[in-house]
Amino acid sequence: MFSPLTHDDPYRLGAYRLIARLGGGGMGTVYLARSATGRTAALKTMHARIATDPAFRARFRLEVDAARVIGPVHGAHVFDADPLAETPWLATEYVLGPPLDDAVALAGPLPEPAVRALGALLCAALAQLHASDVVHRDLKPSNIMITADGPKVIDFGIARAIGDDHLTRTGTAAGTPAFMSPEQATGQEHTAAGDVFALAGVLTYAATGHGPFGGGQHADLLYRVRYADPDLTGVPPALLPILTRCLGKNPADRPTTTGLATQLHDGRSGFADHLPEPLLLEITRRAGGVWHARPHRLPAPPEHALAETLPDTTPAAPSRRKLLTLGGSSVLAAATAGAGAWAWLGRQDSTGQKPPAAVSKEPKWDLFWQVKTSYADPLVLPAPLILDRLLVVGEYDVQGLDPTTGEAKWPDPEVWFMRRTATDGKQIYTADYTIEETDPLSIATVDPATGELNDPFSELKDLRAILYGTQLLCATGDAVYLAGGRGPHTDTGFGKDQTWFLLAVDTRSGRKLWEVPLPARPDKSERLHFLSARAVGEYLVLVQQSADGEPRLVVHNALTGKALWNRPLDGKQPALSRAHLAVDSRHVYPAAGELVALDLADGKVAWRFEGQTPGARFSPPAVKDGVVYAVEEGRGVVALDAASGTLRWAEKSRAVTAEDLDTPPVAGIAYVYSKASSGLVATDIRTGAASRPFKAARARYFAHESARRLIALGDEYTAAYPLE
Numbered sequence: 001m002f003s004p005l006t007h008d009d010p011y012r013l014g015a016y017r018l019i020a021r022l023g024g025g026g027m028g029t030v031y032l033a034r035s036a037t038g039r040t041a042a043l044k045t046m047h048a049r050i051a052t053d054p055a056f057r058a059r060f061r062l063e064v065d066a067a068r069v070i071g072p073v074h075g076a077h078v079f080d081a082d083p084l085a086e087t088p089w090l091a092t093e094y095v096l097g098p099p100l101d102d103a104v105a106l107a108g109p110l111p112e113p114a115v116r117a118l119g120a121l122l123c124a125a126l127a128q129l130h131a132s133d134v135v136h137r138d139l140k141p142s143n144i145m146i147t148a149d150g151p152k153v154i155d156f157g158i159a160r161a162i163g164d165d166h167l168t169r170t171g172t173a174a175g176t177p178a179f180m181s182p183e184q185a186t187g188q189e190h191t192a193a194g195d196v197f198a199l200a201g202v203l204t205y206a207a208t209g210h211g212p213f214g215g216g217q218h219a220d221l222l223y224r225v226r227y228a229d230p231d232l233t234g235v236p237p238a239l240l241p242i243l244t245r246c247l248g249k250n251p252a253d254r255p256t257t258t259g260l261a262t263q264l265h266d267g268r269s270g271f272a273d274h275l276p277e278p279l280l281l282e283i284t285r286r287a288g289g290v291w292h293a294r295p296h297r298l299p300a301p302p303e304h305a306l307a308e309t310l311p312d313t314t315p316a317a318p319s320r321r322k323l324l325t326l327g328g329s330s331v332l333a334a335a336t337a338g339a340g341a342w343a344w345l346g347r348q349d350s351t352g353q354k355p356p357a358a359v360s361k362e363p364k365w366d367l368f369w370q371v372k373t374s375y376a377d378p379l380v381l382p383a384p385l386i387l388d389r390l391l392v393v394g395e396y397d398v399q400g401l402d403p404t405t406g407e408a409k410w411p412d413p414e415v416w417f418m419r420r421t422a423t424d425g426k427q428i429y430t431a432d433y434t435i436e437e438t439d440p441l442s443i444a445t446v447d448p449a450t451g452e453l454n455d456p457f458s459e460l461k462d463l464r465a466i467l468y469g470t471q472l473l474c475a476t477g478d479a480v481y482l483a484g485g486r487g488p489h490t491d492t493g494f495g496k497d498q499t500w501f502l503l504a505v506d507t508r509s510g511r512k513l514w515e516v517p518l519p520a521r522p523d524k525s526e527r528l529h530f531l532s533a534r535a536v537g538e539y540l541v542l543v544q545q546s547a548d549g550e551p552r553l554v555v556h557n558a559l560t561g562k563a564l565w566n567r568p569l570d571g572k573q574p575a576l577s578r579a580h581l582a583v584d585s586r587h588v589y590p591a592a593g594e595l596v597a598l599d600l601a602d603g604k605v606a607w608r609f610e611g612q613t614p615g616a617r618f619s620p621p622a623v624k625d626g627v628v629y630a631v632e633e634g635r636g637v638v639a640l641d642a643a644s645g646t647l648r649w650a651e652k653s654r655a656v657t658a659e660d661l662d663t664p665p666v667a668g669i670a671y672v673y674s675k676a677s678s679g680l681v682a683t684d685i686r687t688g689a690a691s692r693p694f695k696a697a698r699a700r701y702f703a704h705e706s707a708r709r710l711i712a713l714g715d716e717y718t719a720a721y722p723l724e
Contacts, residue, residue, distance in 0.1 A: 072372030369406030410451030607645030
């Protein structure tokens with residue numbers, strides 16, 4: 001999988017140190033590389049002998065742009081690039097999985113369900129490219145990486161904008177003959193239909209182990225592509241008519257990617273469910289193997305002038321915060337990927353989010369942007385930090401994004417865990433994390449422009465910074481609320497000799513306002529004390545988790561810390577689903593299957609909404625401007641007066657599945673957004689009239705009103721849709 005570096009390979013490009021060679025060709029070389037923060041990347045370079053050619057540089061720039069267009073869900077996430085450097089380079093995510101040709105060589109032709117799932121996801125990838133007027137032009141098995149979460153399309157070396165003929169001369173064929181379209185074989189315009197032709201060739205290969213036009217000399221292949229019928233021997237009978245139409249010589253006869261996807265797969269089960277076990281084992285092996293790679297460089301020949309002057313390649317010792325990044329982001333990502341593949345091998349039920357579905361072609365529902373972030377196996381309820389012109393996302397790789405464009409304002413800042421971060425809507429606060437057992441717990445603000453920590457405004461010398469269970473729960477303009485502990489550090493989870501507290505700290509003076517003891521945690525327990533928190537006026541509202549994982553709704557006086565009341569959050573939903581908090585100045589509306597308002601002062605029931613049928617189940621509610629919104633089973637969205645519980649309007653009956661009830665609706669400006677089988681339904685916020693469903697990722701959604709964006713959080717990505 002890895003080859004040693006040669007004596008004349010670069011030592012470093014940009015922020016990345018080269019580790020090993022992954023492959024190479026006529027255009028350049030691909031390396032395994034690692035940044036000083038521990039991020040592992042696949043780094044592609046252009047050969048020096050062609051880097052001086054403006055046409056090749058233009059093509060490299062287009063490759064970088066196309067890789068960014070495909071995005072991190074269907075392609076390799078672009079970390080950084082410098083197409084203007086003396087040696088142009090592109091650093092992307094190192095994809096944890098084999099290319100499709102290696103996968104077929106290892107495990108044999110894929111079973112029909114795997115081929116169908118592969119095709120549907122590749123249709124979504126191509127649709128995303130085509131929506132930006134880009135065609136791939138070189139789709140082939142070696143350019144499709146197979147991961148446990150789905151295929152990723154890579155290598156956009158000859159991708160270009162539809163209708164752009166500047167980089168291709170009429171009458172010349174660019175691409176791989178065995179998988180190119182007839183029009184591409186004659187040097188004519190290659191449109192989106194040409195990518196569909198190539199996709200059909202890839203699926204034929206996946207199902208049979210051979211391409212539709214065989215092998216041999218380029219001239220023979222080009223002739224067969226143009227004039228011969230495809231060889232579909234071994235293709236499952238149900239796929240024959242689908243692939244035959246896609247391989248039609250006339251581009252107009254081929255289906256669109258959307259039409260093809262609906263014929264291939266219904267999307268009801270995950271991609272890895274269909275993969276053979278040898279392939280899943282290979283994915284797991286690669287996930288672990290990448291972290292054992294160490295730099296190895298072949299010596300220069302004795303006569304080479306550099307043989308005696310190679311620089312010292314011993315890496316400098318990383319700083320304390322760099323060590324945190326090594327432990328908190330990249331290594332975690334590999335462990336997550338490996339564990340995910342093993343989970344699929346055991347055919348465990350997965351609760352992870354699926355990659356986003358293809359977005360609707362109607363412009364007002366287009367996906368604005370998406371970036372790769374990590375919320376795998378969250379310990380607390382995942383939520384972004386929303387500020388006026390900033391969106392802070394990621395559970396471990398915390399980053400600040402422009403909510404309008406998705407562009408990173410500060411990727412990879414000084415690292416902290418999201419559960420140690422909170423905002424009052426104007427300022428970001430973080431509880432510092434160190435690797436020194438004796439360091440006190442300090443609280444600082446974060447520069448929203450750079451992501452850098454300011455000097456601490458509070459140091460709690462009796463609390464330890466390093467302890468696992470520390471949480472910064474929520475913040476107001478006056479105070480931050482956190483869980484902190486005392487006692488010795490443990491490598492994993494809580495320790496039996498630790499004591500834990502809920503406390504408040506004044507944001508101006510930095511002094512501790514109050515402290516309340518918390519129940520002890522069993523030794524090595526990894527369940528955090530709190531799943532979510534909100535401070536409203538004089539009340540601190542918490543979803544507190546017991547040692548056995550059951551959540552309770554707990555309310556304290558925010559000024560004194562006095563416990564006012566608590567009650568169990570009963571229900572059949574997972575604990576994180578019951579951890580959603582909807583709170584206004586008078587009531588809290590718990591997420592426990594029923595729709596009820598509890599008085600903040602004493603926890604008494606202010607009102608209960610029974611629904612259309614007795615025992616009806618509801619999604620977690622949301623509250624905005626005196627109205628409570630929830631999704632009712634078998635009915636859709638209902639809107640209630642927050643003071644009295646009186647029904648204002650109800651959506652006309654629509655099918656609502658149990659999965660549609662696991663997250664709250666989002667109250668936007670003109671619409672309320674709720675989950676549906678297609679992705680989302682937008683319901684008029686005044687009347688309850690539902691617009692047609694539109695396709696979007698099945699994710700957790702949040703409103704960023706100032707940016708007019710509906711933010712979607714998935715396990716491995718953050719995306720944005722219009723908020724109206």
